[in-house]
Amino acid sequence: MDVHVRDLRYFVAVAEELSFTKAAVRLFIAQPSLSKQIRRLETVLRVALFDRDHRTVALTAAGAALLPQARQVIGQWEAAQRALADAAAAERRTLTVGFHTRIGRGLLPRVTAAMATALPQWRLLFRQIAWSDPTVGLDSGEVDVAVAWLPVPEGFPRKVVATEDRWVALPAGHRLATREAVPLSELAGEPFIALPRSAGPLREFWLGNDRSPAPARVVAEAETAEESLEAVGSGLGVALLSAGNAQIYQRDDIVCRPVTGLAPAELAVVWRAGEERHAVRVFVEACERCLCDGG
Incomplete structure (x- = not known):
């Protein structure tokens, strides 16, 4: 059985953190899943x-020998x-932009216009990625x-x-x-x-667990913002x-209201390390x- 690059990423994270708990947080996966993948890698490598x-x-000693090689392969x-x-991008002159939730905020027409001026032969392609991928398609190469x-x-x-600011979406008629x-x-x-567990710290943030003294009571998970609001609208x-x-x-x-006692949310443009x-x-x-200059 072949070893996958993902397995090597998991190994390097544990080797660098020397903690399955810290490595799992860094990788945005559950610790039991990480432990299982490492055991599988050890089985494959014998x-x-x-x-x-x-x-x-x-x-x-075997792990120490593998570490520099794994980093090199990655x-x-x-x-x-x-x-x-x-x-691929040079051939089609298309920049694929990933997002979890609708971007709005007047950004798309303004950025499209700016790109048309700076790179007139390029076009933007927008692709929604499920919450289960916290890298928004960057890690898989699905988006640029x-x-x-x-x-x-x-x-x-x-x-x-x-x-x-963070707000809360409530079913109409909620107390x-x-x-x-x-x-x-x-x-x-x-x-x-909630967001899927694979969303890791992003899930915790949108549950308010970064500021709440007790974890939120989760009754369902949603892969997209649309699924989440559909569940809210149904009263779930x-x-x-x-x-x-x-x-x-x-x-x-749905009725939306601002929540006091929470730190604000930050929207960012994100790219891969080494992107040139x-x-x-x-x-x-x-x-x-x-966005920063209001257009």
């Missing part, structure tokens, strides 16, 4: 890569991905650049272009729907619609969203001008 006990994790694969993306809500996994450079603003404490015990639960998205996703069966394509730089700069 060697132990880590010495483990209840408190410590250490590389074995680096070569990333270089190959960039070369392929460059060749993304407009995403933070946090995103480490290793992806980003430029914050907008900061918005809190008549409030002008909802304190975070009032949401304790409410049923929440509540969900957090940004102030701008509260306007973009208006529905008759001129088209990506032009897009990032256009987004920064259009």
Whole structure:
């Protein structure tokens, strides 16, 4: 059985963190899944890569020997991905932009116009990516650049272009729907619609768990913003969203109110480390001008 690059990424993360817990957070996956993948890699290689006990994790001699080779393979694969993306983009002159939620905010027409001026032979293609991929399609190479809500996994450079308060989407007729603003404490015990577990810290952020003294009570998961709001509209639960998205996703069966006691959300342009394509730089700069400077 062949070893996949993903398996090597998992191995390198554990080797660098010397902690399955920290590596799982860094990789945006569940710790049991990470442990299972490492055991699978050891089985395929027929060697132990880590010495483990209840408190410590250490590389074995075999693990120490594999580490520089694994880093080299990952680096070569990333270089190959960039070369392929460059060749494909240059051939079709298309920049694919990933997003989780509708971008709105007047950004698309302004950035499209800016790109048309700077790169008249290029076009933008926008692709919605499920919440289950916290890299918004960047890690898989599905997109060239993304407009995403933070946090995103480490290793992806980003430029914050907008900061918005977090609001809560409530079913019409909810007991809190008549409030002008909802304190975070009032949401304790409410049923929440969550992002998938694979979204990692992003899921926790949109549950308000970064500021709440107790974890939110999750009753369902949604892959997209549309799925989440459909669940809210049906009365299944509540969900957090940004102030701008509260306007973009208006529905008759949902009431949105600002939440006090939460830090604001940050919208950013995100790209792959080592990205050097001129088209990506032009897009990032256009987004920064259009949102940060109000167009």
